[in-house]
Amino acid sequence: MTVENAQQATSDEVMVELRNVNKWYGDFHVLKNINLKVTKGERIIICGPSGCGKSTLIRCMNRLEEHQEGDIIVSGITLDDDLKHIDRVRRDIGMVFQQFNLFPHLTVMENCCLAPIWVQKQPRKEAEAIAMKFLERVQIADQAKKFPGQLSGGQQQRVAIARSLCMNPSIMLFDEPTSALDPEMIKEVLDVMVDLAHEGMTMLCVTHEMGFAKTVANRVLFMDAGEIIEENEPNEFFDNPQSDRTKLFLSQIL
Amino acid sequence: MTVHITTPTPDKAPPASSVGAVGWLRKNLFSSIPNSIFTILGLLLIYNLVPPAINWAFFTADWVGSTKGDCTSEGACWVFVIVRIRQFLFGFYPPSEYWRVITAFSLVGVLVAWLLIERTPKKGVVAAFTVFCYPIIAYFLFYGGSFGLPVVETHKWGGLMLTLILATIGMFCALPIGIILALGRRSSMPIAKSMSVVFIEFWRGVPLITVLFMSSVMLPIFMPETWQFDKLLRALIGIVFFQSAYMAEVVRGGLQAIPRGQYEAAEALGLSYWKTMFFIILPQALKLVIPGIVNTFIALFKDTTLVLIIGLFDLLAVVQAAFADPKWLGFSVEGYVFVASVYWVSCFSMSRYSQHLEKKLHTGHAR
Numbered sequence: 001m002t003v004e005n006a007q008q009a010t011s012d013e014v015m016v017e018l019r020n021v022n023k024w025y026g027d028f029h030v031l032k033n034i035n036l037k038v039t040k041g042e043r044i045i046i047c048g049p050s051g052c053g054k055s056t057l058i059r060c061m062n063r064l065e066e067h068q069e070g071d072i073i074v075s076g077i078t079l080d081d082d083l084k085h086i087d088r089v090r091r092d093i094g095m096v097f098q099q100f101n102l103f104p105h106l107t108v109m110e111n112c113c114l115a116p117i118w119v120q121k122q123p124r125k126e127a128e129a130i131a132m133k134f135l136e137r138v139q140i141a142d143q144a145k146k147f148p149g150q151l152s153g154g155q156q157q158r159v160a161i162a163r164s165l166c167m168n169p170s171i172m173l174f175d176e177p178t179s180a181l182d183p184e185m186i187k188e189v190l191d192v193m194v195d196l197a198h199e200g201m202t203m204l205c206v207t208h209e210m211g212f213a214k215t216v217a218n219r220v221l222f223m224d225a226g227e228i229i230e231e232n233e234p235n236e237f238f239d240n241p242q243s244d245r246t247k248l249f250l251s252q253i254l
Numbered sequence: 255m256t257v258h259i260t261t262p263t264p265d266k267a268p269p270a271s272s273v274g275a276v277g278w279l280r281k282n283l284f285s286s287i288p289n290s291i292f293t294i295l296g297l298l299l300i301y302n303l304v305p306p307a308i309n310w311a312f313f314t315a316d317w318v319g320s321t322k323g324d325c326t327s328e329g330a331c332w333v334f335v336i337v338r339i340r341q342f343l344f345g346f347y348p349p350s351e352y353w354r355v356i357t358a359f360s361l362v363g364v365l366v367a368w369l370l371i372e373r374t375p376k377k378g379v380v381a382a383f384t385v386f387c388y389p390i391i392a393y394f395l396f397y398g399g400s401f402g403l404p405v406v407e408t409h410k411w412g413g414l415m416l417t418l419i420l421a422t423i424g425m426f427c428a429l430p431i432g433i434i435l436a437l438g439r440r441s442s443m444p445i446a447k448s449m450s451v452v453f454i455e456f457w458r459g460v461p462l463i464t465v466l467f468m469s470s471v472m473l474p475i476f477m478p479e480t481w482q483f484d485k486l487l488r489a490l491i492g493i494v495f496f497q498s499a500y501m502a503e504v505v506r507g508g509l510q511a512i513p514r515g516q517y518e519a520a521e522a523l524g525l526s527y528w529k530t531m532f533f534i535i536l537p538q539a540l541k542l543v544i545p546g547i548v549n550t551f552i553a554l555f556k557d558t559t560l561v562l563i564i565g566l567f568d569l570l571a572v573v574q575a576a577f578a579d580p581k582w583l584g585f586s587v588e589g590y591v592f593v594a595s596v597y598w599v600s601c602f603s604m605s606r607y608s609q610h611l612e613k614k615l616h617t618g619h620a621r
Contacts, residue, residue, distance in 0.1 A: 064522065104538065148617075
C-alpha cells in the first residue's frame with residue numbers, strides 16, 4: 001500500500017473540522033488554538049510527548065471532553081450543549097480506547113450487540129448477524145460466547161474495534177490502541193486497523209507506532225504543550241522533521 | 255558461542271507430605287508446637303460444649319405432650335413451642351383464615367423459587383407477575399375485604415408471618431429506592447444530589463427505634479384525622495426509608511468502584527444515561543456489592559424485631575408474650591432458642607444464596 005493509493009481514497013468532503021479550539025483543565029491550558037480539517041477517508045496519526053493534549057484532542061471530537069472555546073464540527077453537526085447534537089455525533093464516531101473498556105459482565109457478542117439494539121433499535125437477530133460479520137472480520141468470531149476477561153489483551157482490543165464498527169460509524173477514533181498490549185499482540189491489532197484503513201475508513205489515531213503511521217497515514221500531526229507543532233505526510237515527517245521539538249521527540253522514540 | 259539444547263524437564267508429583275489428609279493435618283493443625291497446643295485445647299472445648307448442647311436440644315428433650323407436666327426429662331421442653339406453634343406462626347390471625355396466609359406465602363415461595371432456580375422458562379413474565387400482580391393478590395389474601403374474604407385487621411397479624419411480611423416488603427422496596435438514592439447522590443444535577451444527600455443522611459442518622467416511635471406515636475398527633483392510616487403501614491414506611499438509606503450507601507460503594515472507562519465506552523457508543531446505568535454500570539456495581547446488600551438484608555430481617563416496642567407482635571414479641579402464661583412459666587430458654595434458630599436458618603440461607611450468586615455472576619474478570 002503506497003501513499004498514492006491511500007490518497008486516492010480521500011475526497012473533499014470534510015468529516016471533522018476544528019476551528020480555534022481551546023480547552024482548559026482548571027487553570028491548565030491543555031489545547032491551544034487547534035485548527036484541523038479531516039476529509040473523508042483521511043487517516044491521521046497524532047503523536048507527541050505524554051501530556052501534550054493528543055488524547056484530549058480526539059476525546060473532544062465525541063464530547064467525552066468538553067472544549068471551552070472554538071467550534072468542533074463533526075459530519076456537519078456543531079458540538080455544543082445540545083444533547084441531541086452530541087447523540088448524533090456519537091452515532092457517527094466510533095472510539096477505541098487504550099484500556100479496551102469492554103463491558104466485563106457481558107459476552108463478546110453482547111458487547112457488540114448492546115448499542116445497536118438499544119441505541120439504533122435494530123432487531124436482535126439482525127444485530128447479531130452484523131456483529132458476527134465484524135467479529136469474523138477481526139478474526140475472533142470463535143470467541144463470541146466468551147467473556148472479555150477470558151481473552152488476551154490483543155483479542156480484547158479487536159473485540160473493542162468490532163464493537164465500534166457494529167454501530168456503522170463513518171469516523172473512527174483510536175486513543176493509543178496498542179499501548180496497553182504485550183509486544184507480541186500489537187501486530188494483530190495493527191493488522192485489523194490497516195485493513196480498516198484500506199477500506200477507506202476516516203481514522204484519527206493517537207499512537208507511537210511509527211511503522212503503522214508510515215503504512216497507512218495520509219498525515220502525521222505532532223503535538224506538544226497543547227499545540228499542533230508540525231503537520232506533514234508521513235515520509236517527510238519522519239525523514240525531514242522541521243522543528244527542533246519534533247526532531248527531539250523523534251530521536252527519543254525511534 | 256555454544257548453544258544448549260535441552261529436553262523439557264518432565265513434571266514430578268508433589269512430595270507426599272504436602273498432599274492428602276496427613277499433609278493437610280500437618281499443615282493446618284499441627285504446624286508448630288503452639289499451633290498443636292491450640293488445636294488440642296480447641297478440640298477439648300468442642301468436646302465439652304457441643305455434645306451436652308446436642309443432648310439438651312435433641313436426645314434428652316421432650317417432644318410430645320400438651321402441658322408443662324409432660325416435660326419430665328432433663329432436656330429441653332419443646333412441648334412449649336409445639337403447643338403454641340400456631341400463635342408463634344400466625345399471631346392472633348383467626349385460625350379459620352390460616353389458609354389465606356399459607357396460600358400467600360406458598361405462592362411467593364413458588365414465584366421466588368422459579369426466579370432463583372436456573373433454567374426455568376419465562377422468567378420475565380414471572381418476574382413481572384411477582385412485582386406487579388403478586389402484591390395485590392397478597393394484600394387481598396392477608397387483609398381481605400374483597401372476594402368474600404372477611405377483613406382481618408392488621409393488629410391481629412403477628413408471629414413469624416408479621417416478621418416475614420415486614421422483612422420481605424422492606425427488602426423489595428429498600429433495594430430499588432436505595433439504587434435511586436445512590437444514583438441521585440452521584441448525579442451532577444444539584445437538586446437531585448442535595449435531596450438524596452439530605453434523605454440519606456437524615457434516615458441513616460436516626461435510630462430505628464425513634465423512627466418507629468415517631469411513626470406510631472408522633473405522626474398521628476401531627477397529621478389531620480382524615481389522613482390517618484394503618485399503624486403497620488406507618489411502621490413499614492419507616493423501616494423502608496431507614497433501610498433504603500443504608501442500601502443507598504452500599505450501592506454507592508459499588509458505583510464508585512466502576513472504572514471511568516466503562517462510562518466513557520458507553521457514552522462513546524451513544525448510550526443514554528439511564529441505558530448506561532441499567533445495562534452497564536448497575537449490573538457490575540450491584541454484583542460487586544452483593545455481600546453488602548445481603549448484609550443489609552440480614553440486618554433488616556433482624557431489625558424487624560424492634561416493631562415490638564410499638565406494640566406489633568412479631569415472632570420475638572409473640573414468643574416473649576407466651577413466657578408470661580402462668581401455665582408455662584420458666585421456658586424462656588426454649589423460646590429464645592426457637593426464635594434464634596428460625597432467624598439463623600433464614601439469615602444463613604440468604605448468606606448461602608448470595609455466595610452462590612457471586613460465583614454464578616463471576617465472569618472471570620476479577621483478579
